[in-house]
């Protein structure tokens with residue numbers, strides 16, 4: 296199933312409810328219905344290359360959904376100037392009965408859309424009512440999918456973007472459909488913002504708590520290794536911290552591990568009603584990406600692809 300197939304078949308209006316259900320199932324530890332270990336990571340760092348690279352394996356079994364899958368995802372921090380994507384991914388969908396491979400699928404569209412979909416769910420649950428200003432830090436693939444998901448799901452009055460290379464932010468502004476304000480600094484972008492998405496390849500904090508307004512919601516998508524940061528300690532300590540997977544965050548998130556804060560709840564706990572949504576406080580959703588998100592997205596694509604191709 297190609298990238299083009301996946302792009303044509305995946306839509307936020309169908310994807311987001313499935314992601315919400317999957318996050319809820321993942322966090323309801325009562326049954327063994329969902330099996331999704333923390334991602335296995337293999338570094339593939341070349342001696343002469345100064346940028347970090349890894350391969351992540353993300354196997355998942357969802358019994359009631361009849362999904363057995365694994366994603367193979369490479370994150371290559373290639374540095375400025377490369378035209379290749381930072382994330383390349385393939386999802387393998389298997390038949391849970393036989394163990395045979397059903398489909399080998401493009402995983403890049405799935406990764407972009409399910410990550411933005413999960414962040415949109417976090418905003419739906421955790422941002423203050425009447426949120427008007429969205430700020431996006433970073434202007435790469437995830438920034439774009441977040442822009443698309445957030446502008447489709449919510450009605451922000453203003454969308455601001457920041458990139459450490461201003462020309463990249465200008466390019467982003469020209470490539471999207473709606474109005475976007477390009478900001479010269481992170482501080483300018485997040486000043487008074489109700490919702491902030493951090494989607495950079497930075498390994499050092501880019502967002503500082505002193506700039507974040509009370510009650511703001513932060514969807515933190517980058518910094519997916521235990522020694523990488525996007526958020527500073529002030530922000531992490533001031534915020535109520537939610538994660539997609541608590542176990543994942545304790546192993547993979549530098550923002551959580553190095554700040555020493557506790558994950559208050561998983562997003563699925565809020566969906567299940569077992570933990571409150573502290574909309575009145577600064578909230579951080581620390582997203583690392585989960586196999587269950589890929590599994591339900593891949594099933595959605597595959598079922599539609601199958602129906603389409605069997606009608607040919």
Ligand SMILES: NC(=O)c1ccc[n+]([C@@H]2O[C@H](COP(=O)([O-])OP(=O)(O)OC[C@H]3O[C@@H](n4cnc5c(N)ncnc54)[C@H](O)[C@@H]3O)[C@@H](O)[C@H]2O)c1
Pocket residue numbers: 370380381382406410433434435436437438458459460463494495496497498501515516517518519582583584585
């Ligand atoms: N949580 C998840 O499920 C998930 C899924 C996919 C990607 N990610 C992460 O999201 C981040 C963005 O991924 P992407 O696919 O959009 O990558 P990308 O390469 O397309 O975009 C990265 C952006 O970060 C900017 N950037 C690079 N170095 C920076 C620095 N030092 N400081 C500030 N900005 C910098 C780049 O200019 C670019 O705009 C990565 O960290 C990636 O690992 C997370």
Ligand SMILES: O=C(O)[C@@H]1CCCCN1
Pocket residue numbers: 368369370382406519583584585
């Ligand atoms: O869950 C994922 O697909 C990503 C890939 C890149 C790094 C972080 N997590």
